[in-house]
Amino acid sequence: MKIVLKNLTKVFEGRRKKDPDVTAVNNFNFEIPDGKLVALLGPSGCGKSTTLNLISGLEEPTSGQIFFDDEDVTNVPPENRGIGLVFQNYALYPHLTVLQNIIFPLQNLKGEERLSMDEMKRKAKDVAKLVQIEDLMDRRPKELSGGQQQRVAIARALIKNPRVLLLDEPLSNLDARLRLRTREEIRRIQRETGITTVFVTHDQEEAMSIADELILMENGVINQIGAPQTVYDEPANLFVAQFLGNPKINVLRGFVQNEKLIIRDEVFMEMKNTPDKDLFVAIRPEGFVIDENGTLTCNVRNIETTGRDTSIVATHDASLEENIRVIISSDEARGIEKGPIKFSYKENKMFLFELSGERILL
Amino acid sequence: MKKRIKAADVRGWLFLLPSLLFLAAFFIYPMVDVLVYSFEEQFNFASQTYTGVGFYNFNYVLHDPYFVQALKNTFILVIITVPVSTCIAILIARCISSIKKLREFYQTIYFLPYVTNTLALGLVFMILFKKTAYSDGMINLLINAFGGQSVDFIDGPYWAKILVMSIYTIWVVLPFKILILTSAMASVNEDYYKAAKIDGTSSARIFFKITLPMISPMIFYLVITGFIGAFKAYSDEVALFGTDLNGAGMNTLVGYIYDMLYGDSGGYPSYASAAALILFTIIFTITCINLTVSRKKAVY
Ligand SMILES: Nc1ncnc2c1ncn2[C@@H]1O[C@H](COP(=O)(O)OP(=O)(O)OP(=O)(O)O)[C@@H](O)[C@H]1O
Ligand SMILES: [Mg+2]
Numbered sequence: 001m002k003i004v005l006k007n008l009t010k011v012f013e014g015r016r017k018k019d020p021d022v023t024a025v026n027n028f029n030f031e032i033p034d035g036k037l038v039a040l041l042g043p044s045g046c047g048k049s050t051t052l053n054l055i056s057g058l059e060e061p062t063s064g065q066i067f068f069d070d071e072d073v074t075n076v077p078p079e080n081r082g083i084g085l086v087f088q089n090y091a092l093y094p095h096l097t098v099l100q101n102i103i104f105p106l107q108n109l110k111g112e113e114r115l116s117m118d119e120m121k122r123k124a125k126d127v128a129k130l131v132q133i134e135d136l137m138d139r140r141p142k143e144l145s146g147g148q149q150q151r152v153a154i155a156r157a158l159i160k161n162p163r164v165l166l167l168d169e170p171l172s173n174l175d176a177r178l179r180l181r182t183r184e185e186i187r188r189i190q191r192e193t194g195i196t197t198v199f200v201t202h203d204q205e206e207a208m209s210i211a212d213e214l215i216l217m218e219n220g221v222i223n224q225i226g227a228p229q230t231v232y233d234e235p236a237n238l239f240v241a242q243f244l245g246n247p248k249i250n251v252l253r254g255f256v257q258n259e260k261l262i263i264r265d266e267v268f269m270e271m272k273n274t275p276d277k278d279l280f281v282a283i284r285p286e287g288f289v290i291d292e293n294g295t296l297t298c299n300v301r302n303i304e305t306t307g308r309d310t311s312i313v314a315t316h317d318a319s320l321e322e323n324i325r326v327i328i329s330s331d332e333a334r335g336i337e338k339g340p341i342k343f344s345y346k347e348n349k350m351f352l353f354e355l356s357g358e359r360i361l362l
Numbered sequence: 363m364k365k366r367i368k369a370a371d372v373r374g375w376l377f378l379l380p381s382l383l384f385l386a387a388f389f390i391y392p393m394v395d396v397l398v399y400s401f402e403e404q405f406n407f408a409s410q411t412y413t414g415v416g417f418y419n420f421n422y423v424l425h426d427p428y429f430v431q432a433l434k435n436t437f438i439l440v441i442i443t444v445p446v447s448t449c450i451a452i453l454i455a456r457c458i459s460s461i462k463k464l465r466e467f468y469q470t471i472y473f474l475p476y477v478t479n480t481l482a483l484g485l486v487f488m489i490l491f492k493k494t495a496y497s498d499g500m501i502n503l504l505i506n507a508f509g510g511q512s513v514d515f516i517d518g519p520y521w522a523k524i525l526v527m528s529i530y531t532i533w534v535v536l537p538f539k540i541l542i543l544t545s546a547m548a549s550v551n552e553d554y555y556k557a558a559k560i561d562g563t564s565s566a567r568i569f570f571k572i573t574l575p576m577i578s579p580m581i582f583y584l585v586i587t588g589f590i591g592a593f594k595a596y597s598d599e600v601a602l603f604g605t606d607l608n609g610a611g612m613n614t615l616v617g618y619i620y621d622m623l624y625g626d627s628g629g630y631p632s633y634a635s636a637a638a639l640i641l642f643t644i645i646f647t648i649t650c651i652n653l654t655v656s657r658k659k660a661v662y
Contacts (some may be wrong), residue, residue, distance in 0.1 A: 058556055079562030091553035095575040105561035160561075174367075 001069050001163045001196050003032040003055060008064035010050050023048040026220040028064070032213075037190045037197040039211035039228075041204060043243070047220040048200040052166050055198060056083050068163060079108075081164070084157030084195075088169040090149045092141040092156070099124055099137040102155050127155040130189060148177045154189065165190070165197040171206060183210050204244050208232065216240050225305060233348065238357035241282050247311075247325040250295075250349075252281045252318040261352075264318045268295045271362075280320075280353040285311075285327040287349025294342035298324055301338065305330055312336065399635035407629055419636035427639060428608045432618040438524055439531060439614070440592040447532040448584055451539035458540070459547040469544060478539035483534065484601025491515035491526050509542065516603060523603070523612055531598055535591065539584050545579040547573060582656035586649060593645050597622065615641045 010025040024047040028284045032038045040048045053059040055066060065074045073081050092101050115123070131151040141149055150170060153312060157165060170186065171179045183343045183350050187210050190197045195250035207214055208228040216223045216231060225234040235241035241249050254263040255278045261268045298314035301323070305311075310325040310333035326343070352360040375382075398421050399405065402412040458468050475483060490500045495512050497503070502512040513519070514525045550573060558568050574581070579596050596616040599607055607613035609619060617638065621627065622634035 056560060058559065078560045085557065085560050085561060087553045087557065089551070089553060091551065093554065093572065093575075095578075104563075108562045108567065109565065244618045327540075 002034045003164060003196060003198070005030055005055075006065045006067070006306065008051075008054060008066065010047075010054060011062045012061060017236075023220050025054065025061075028222060029186040030215060030222065030225055032196060032198065033093050034196055035194045036212040037187065037199060037210060038213045038215060039207035040198060040200045040215050040217065041207040041243070042202065043127060043218040044202055048202070048217065049168055050220075052168050052200050053200060053216075054083075054164055055164070057081050071218050078316035082160070082162050083164045083166055084162035086150075086153045086165070086167045086170050088172055090141075090173075090243050092152055092154040094141050095137050096151050097140055098128075100129065101152055102137075102140070102159055105156065105160050111232070113119065115171040123159055124155075127158045128338060130158070130192065131155045131185075145178075146174050147182055150174065150182055151185070154186070158189075158193065158195075162195065163194075165195045167197065168200045169202070170199070170321055171201070171203075179206070186210065205246060208244065216243060218243075235351060235359065237359055238280060238282065238353040241351055241353070245284060247285050248325070249284050249322075250283045250324045250326075250329045251320040252283075252316060252324075253320065254279055254281045264316070266295055266297060278355055280355065281351050282351045282353060283345050287346045288328060288343045289325040289346060290328065290332060290336070291342060291344035295307065295345045296345070298326075298341055298343060299339065300336065300341050303333070303338070305333070310336075314341065365535050385617060385652055386582060393506050396635040396638055399631050402632055405632045407631060410648050412632075418630045420640070423640065426633075428621075429618055430505060430617050431608075431611055432613040433524055433587070434611060435524070435527075436593060436595065436614045436639050439595055440589060442524075442528045442580045443592055444585060444588040445493045445533065446528070447535050447579065447647060448588060450532065451536055451543055451584070452574075452581070454536070455543035456573070458544050469541070472540045473537045475533060477540070480597050483530070485531050485596075487526065487602060488516070493517070518628055520611065523610070526613065527599060531592065531595060534598060535588065536606070539588075542584060543577060546577040550576045578659065579656075582652070582659070586652045586656070589648050589652060590645055593641065593648075 005028045008025060008028040009023065011250075012022040012024055014020050014022075017317055019079045027045075028051065040051055042048055051060060055063050057073070057076060061074065065072055067073065083359070087199060093104065096104065097123070102124045106115055106123065109115065119200060125134065126139060131154050133148060133151045133155065136144060136152070142154065144152065150173075153170075154165075159166065167186070171182055174182055183206055186199070186348065199210060200208070214228050214231050215225050215228065218239050224231050224240045226234075231240060232244050235244065238251070242251070252263050254268060256259055256271050256274050256276050258260070259271055260273060260277070261271045261279075261281070268281065296316070298316045300312055300314045302313040304308060304313075308330060309327050310330045311327070314326060315322070315325045316324050352362070375531045387510070401417075402416050403416055403418040404414070405415040454472060458465060461468065491502075492499050493512070493516065495501070498506070498512045499515065501515065506512060513522050515522045527538075554572055554576070555568065558572055563571075594616050595614050599612055599614055599617060603610040603612045607617045608625075608628075613621070619641070621633045622630045622637060628634075
């Protein structure tokens with residue numbers, strides 16, 4: 001089932017008169033295709049949880065509409081929307097066993113929908129199998145590891161066969177290794193069930209690896225929507241370029257003069273038909289090429305070889321950050337020494353932005 | 363290695379020494395003293411002599427009609443007030459938790475009795491319940507208004523006195539319980555309620571299956587301290603029925619002990635000690651039972 005948000009806005013009013021209002025979600029328009037896993041990505045406080053709560057119905061939008069397929073669910077209460085929600089802290093009931101936790105939603109059903117205990121148990125067994133916790137059914141949440149609790153939470157969210165699965169930072173309480181494994185697990189469960197899934201995270205790597213589609217937001221505004229690789233390769237603005245990629249993209253100040261782009265005192269490239277102005281030049285760490293005829297001279301500070309790749313830490317006066325990080329294959333890096341070095345760049349790894357952050361397309 | 367641990371042990375005990383001495387002087391010594399007194403027969407306070415050692419004091423106390431009356435009163439008080447006050451406190455705390463506006467205001471109102479003097483509260487209850495030359499008391503006026511007969515709550519039938527005593531005790535213990543329970547409810551993670559809401563859980567089920575289990579440790583705490591407090595009731599009864607509790611037939615165990623020591627018919631430390639030991643045994647047993655039950659029930 002697809003989810004459509006139309007002009008969705010959520011404003012939290014200040015508690016007192018003088019407190020400013022917070023626009024957590026500002027005029028969202030997007031469509032989540034049926035059966036896809038979409039990641040809501042953005043820094044802390046940008047409105048990811050709020051967006052999720054709007055989709056789930058826990059929060060009411062200030063304006064705008066939400067559609068599940070063609071059905072307008074804007075005013076439908078959460079329990080009737082057919083969603084499953086997994087919380088960051090899992091919110092498993094500590095006094096109930098895993099089995100009791102999983103069938104808790106089923107026990108709320110009344111009248112004709114009500115299942116017999118045997119049916120509930122059978123259903124619980126099915127989802128438990130899906131998330132691989134069949135052996136843990138009689139334990140209590142505190143007797144489980146973080147990853148296992150996570151699975152129980154997913155099982156509980158899935159037991160009513162929801163049309164949409166919503167996950168709010170589901171991995172942030174896990175350690176690094178488990179996070180990696182669990183995110184693959186979530187991906188697998190999503191593929192097997194084919195449920196339209198929204199996954200909230202502030203971790204760009206996590207989002208890139210798990211999602212069919214990224215929705216990148218900042219301060220309640222959508223910056224870019226697209227497949228992870230597309231967004232990475234074609235960032236719409238400086239914020240997106242900086243948010244995706246590890247190590248971060250390198251940003252340098254430059255200016256155009258007489259149709260030439262100059263960084264510090266070097267002519268970096270030709271820019272035909274461009275008026276004189278200041279701008280930002282952003283180059284991904286893997287976008288550098290060591291080249292005697294290169295147009296960017298940096299000063300190598302440090303060289304770390306990690307097997308296949310070599311990471312070079314260099315400085316440049318025009319750089320926004322203290323260091324410039326360059327990653328090249330160890331073969332290419334052979335013989336590099338500390339001191340001045342000339343780079344050229346790969347076309348598809350270099351982007352130009354206005355000072356406002358907007359992308360300049362060549 | 364072993365030596366080091368020992369040194370640390372010694373240091374620990376040294377740090378504890380002041381409080382241990384304090385405990386010994388003001389807790390252990392009196393306890394032992396009470397134990398000794400309770401077994402000394404025909405103890406004479408003036409000459410500090412006694413005729414024998416045995417169970418005579420216990421036998422006397424257990425057959426003293428005043429003691430039996432006090433035991434009965436105390437038990438009725440405990441059985442009625444602990445469950446009723448806890449349930450009412452849970453209900454009120456639930457209501458306070460669910461309102462948003464004026465929440466602090468209500469919290470303060472409900473907490474007022476706690477900071478008010480027992481005797482002042484007793485006075486209020488007098489106005490409500492006591493028959494005087496001028497008035498039958500507010501409650502009787504109400505009863506009359508509905509066509510009922512006046513009841514003398516303070517000097518009248520036993521059930522009326524028990525009723526007033528129970529209402530009074532519940533009234534006095536409520537604020538603390540409400541305070542504890544409202545903060546316990548406030549500390550339940552909001553996400554549980556969100557999860558329950560998404561699952562379409564009815565508010566009754568949320569209350570019984572989520573809120574109550576989540577605050578159950580606090581409820582057990584209140585029940586245990588409630589039991590202990592009710593067994594030690596005395597001043598409330600004095601505030602309501604005056605100092606001659608035996609005469610009013612409303613004495614409690616602690617009241618009986620006090621009377622045996624200092625009352626008009628007092629001067630019997632042996633009987634008082636025996637009664638105190640019996641009270642101690644009762645409280646100890648019930649607290650043990652409570653703890654066992656709560657350990658079994660509060661599983662997280
Ligand atoms: N109930 C609320 N009342 C007022 N403001 C709120 C409320 N909930 C969220 N906000 C504000 O809305 C903005 C977005 O909050 P939200 O919780 O959606 O952020 P987030 O992207 O989920 O952040 P995080 O990654 O830290 O969880 C924040 O500025 C926050 O302060
Ligand atoms: Mg959040």
